[in-house]
Amino acid sequence: MEPHGDRRADRVEAEGESVLGVRAAVVCSGADQGVAALTNILVLVVAARLSTAEGFAAFSVVYTVFTVLLGLSASYVGQALVLVRGGTAEVRGACRNALIFTATVSTVVGAVMAVGLAALPGGTARGLTVLGLVLPVVLTQDSMRYCFATLRLPHYALAVDVVRLTAVLPALAAQSNSANPARLVAAWGLSALPALLTGAMLLAPRLRGLRAKPRQLLRRDHLGRRFAVEFTVGNALSQLAIIGLGLIASQLVVGALRGAITLFGPMNVLFNAATAFGPPILRRAPTAARQARATAILAVVLAGVAGTWTVLLIALPERAGRQLLGETWSSSVALLPATGSQYTAMAAGTCALLTLRLLRPRATLPIQVVFSLLSVAFLLTGYALGGVIGAAWGLCLGSALKACAAWTRIAFVRRETRSPAPQRVASMSGDDHP
Incomplete structure (x- = not known):
């Protein structure tokens, strides 16, 4: 028999879902991602405007490291x-376990x-030191978004992200011009505290009184292991390769690439x-087709x-571009055609991998491994042949080939599932279950 508090939380959650409905949930989820996208791009834009080219390059290295850690957390948890x-x-127990696990691990890693x-x-080392101190705050706050998605409460995720946006911009704007990377990282990280507290208050009625079992996330059959591997080979390798270019070439290369990527921040969030919030919504569709x-x-x-978005950025006047990225604009603007083409290919690839995750989750890992390694090879080869512009086109080529491979795999999976015999074999092998 469930405790009285659990029954009350169930009733509150059920009422929230009935009020929202499917269309409202989609709208709230879309609005939430829009707010998160705006927050992401404005953070980097403000940091670029407050920094010198060298300072933003150092901040970009720190932010890239954070992006890798955030991606690992999002994938595993x-x-x-x-x-x-x-x-x-x-x-609800799984949500509580996820929050405790994220807070504990991020504290240790930080x-x-x-x-x-x-x-x-050096400025980069000091920035990374501060990142370690604020890591539990930013990662735990981000994990709450997945809890709200799992509980089908996207309007709460939207509310928390609005708090995040309204807190981070004043915190960064209060910093002086030419602020060092460590100071910017501290302001950005600590500004997540109001959103963290807001999320905790909204989740408390639903998670209170549940027995915590965070060690369940360390089981061998935990799906997060597979997703973390996919992220490592699918995204983190290219991010780390960019950092590697900064070590063997110049941090200004990292700043240029990161500046171009910053301008596509909304696409990254979308x-x-x-990938993260699509499955709960798409599962409401009655058939795989x-x-x-x-x-x-x-x-x-x-x-x-x-x-x-690419066309609009390329057409942006020089003065407006410098208002966005400051000194970094001059080195990033030349990368916009390549980076925009890459993001167009990434749109097709991301949706293809999402389709495979719904139809046959285990089919995504081989594609991620092979074509992500190719992307890193193309990145390094492109830089050797054509400098930073060549590196950007190398990343574009890798993303395009991955998208083609993923949609080709979907065609084969759909053909197999339409045939009765292969469908029975797939069901017995467990390939059609996450």
Whole structure:
């Protein structure tokens, strides 16, 4: 028998879902991603405007490291969480475990970073030291978004992200011009505290009284392991390769690439949202065919948005560009055609991988491994042949080939599932289950 508090939380949650409905949930999820996208791009734009080219290059290295850690956290904890099935108590228990696990692990990792890098000289090392100190705040706050998605409460995720946006901009704007990277990282990280507290208050009625079992996330069959590997080979490798270019060439290369990527911040958030929050919504489609059709339409829409955004950025006047990125604009503007083409290809690839995750989750890992390694090879080869512009076109080529491979794999999976015999074999092998 469930405690009285659990029954009350179940009733509150059920009422919230009935009020929202499917269309309202989609609208809230879209609005939430829009707010998150705006926050992401404004943080980097403000940091670029407050920094010198060298300072923004150092900040970019720190932010890239954070992006890798955030992606690992989202993959291991968040993406596995949104696929949890079961009763209300089981789902809410999984959310509580995810939050405790994220807070604990991020605290340990952040402490190691802060202690290990505190004695090293340079702006990048100091920025990474501060990142270690604020890491538990920013990662735990982000994991709450996945909890709200899992509990089908996207309007709460939207509210928390609005708090995040309204707190971070004044915090960064209060910093002086030419502020060092460590100071900017501190202001950005600590400004997540109001959103963290807001999320905690909204989640408390639903998670209070549940027994915590965060060690469940360390089980061998935890889906997060597979998703973390996919992220490592699918995204983190290219991010780390960019950092490597900064070590062997110049940090200004990192700043130029990061500046161009910054301008496509909204697309990054939309891609991440499709991967992380798409499954709970797409699962409401009654058949696999409709799910695949929906993701194909989403791919076309996202590719169109990426192409339109690229044209607008290329047409941006020099003065307006410098208002966005400061001194970094001059080195980033030449990369816009290549980076825009890459994001158009990424739109198709992201939706293809989302389709495979719904139809056959285990089919995504081989594609990620092979074509992500190729992307890193193209990045390095492109830089050797054509400098930073060649590196950007190398990343574009890798993303385009990955998208082609993923949609080809979907065609084979759809053909197999339409045949009765292969469908029975797939079901017995477990390939059609996450």
